Amino acid sequence: MTAAAKHLTPVTLELGGKNPCYVDDDCDPQIVANRVAFFRYFNAGQTCVAPDYLLCSPEMQERLLPALQSAITRFYGDDPQSSSNLGRIINQKQFQRLRALLGCGRVAIGGQSDECDRYIAPTVLVDVQETEPVMQEEIFGPILPIMNVRGVDEAIEFINQREKPLALYAFSNSSQVVNQMLERTSSGCFAGNDGFIYMTLTSLPLGGVGHSGMGQYHGKFTFDTFSHHRSCLLCPAGLEELNKIRYPPYSDRVQQLVRWALGFQSCTLL
Structure with missing residues (x-):
């Protein structure tokens, strides 16, 4: 943004962040697992709006874990490393960063890694402490920590105590x-009972005080954001007699005519 400002070049700025996903007790754990696993592990988790961590009760966690394992196996097979549908970490630096995060909490699903292949398995972490590194930075990889809360009020408090997220997800059969x-x-x-905003919404709004960036994109908004909207006025070469009212000197008669014309809201001065 600093570089762009030197040339008065407009920018659309998107910042990263941790995107919470609250899972209420009143929902189908397999439906939640299918949707969360899909958009958490898409592109090996390397999308800016992927859910970064789950908030749910201990009871829902026990129901979610087998459902998440089932979804991962269904999507990527018994050996995800051999699946052509699972991506790899972009470079060695990011691989090393992500592999270090596997030491946080306790691995409930996955946890395998292969440095030569830059492979990290679709992973779920439990017993995670909010002070651990995996909860202090954007993960941007196929690792999903689960934090326990007692209900929606505690989840909201947890979210509001932290930086405002780029994306926020909530799953519940209760519209309330x-x-x-x-x-x-x-x-x-924000998405309720679904996710993957990156793919499903036509525009991702990023502006506003406290939001993660400014501007908006996707669909038509991308075209508008990166287009130069130039004001254009096209006039006929003739009709100069009508234009004379604009030119000085401004006699009393001309001023009266202008005031009269401006009194009509539908009037357009040439």
Whole structure:
């Protein structure tokens, strides 16, 4: 942005961050697992709006873990490393960073890694402490920590105590719970009972005080953002007699005519 400012070049700025995903007790764990596993492990988790961590009760966690394992196996097979549908970490630096995060909490699903292949298995971590590195930085990889909360109020408090996320997700069969998450939190974008905003929304709004960036993109908004909107006025070469009213000197008669013309809201001065 500093470099662009030197040339008065407009920018669309998107910042990273940790995107919370609250899972209420009142929902189908397999449906949640399917949707969360899909957009957490898409591109090996390397998308800016992927859910970064789950918030749920201990009871829901016990129901989610086998459902997540089932979804991962269904998507990527018994050996995810051999699946053509699972990506790899972009470079060695990011691989080393992510592999270090595997030491946080306890691995409940996955956890395998292969440095030569830059492979990290779709992983779920439990018993994670909020002070651990995996909860202090954007993960941007196929690792999903689960934090336990007692309900929607505690989840909202947890979210609001931290930096405003780029994306926020909530799963519940209760529209009241989803609406509470929407109305009592702030985020760049929000999805109830689904996710993958990156693919499903036509525009990702990023502007506003406290949001993660500024501007917007996707769909038509991408075209508008990166287009130069130039004001154009096209006039006929003739009709100069009508234009004379614009030119000085401004006699009393001309001023009266201008005041009269401006008194009509539909009037357009040439």
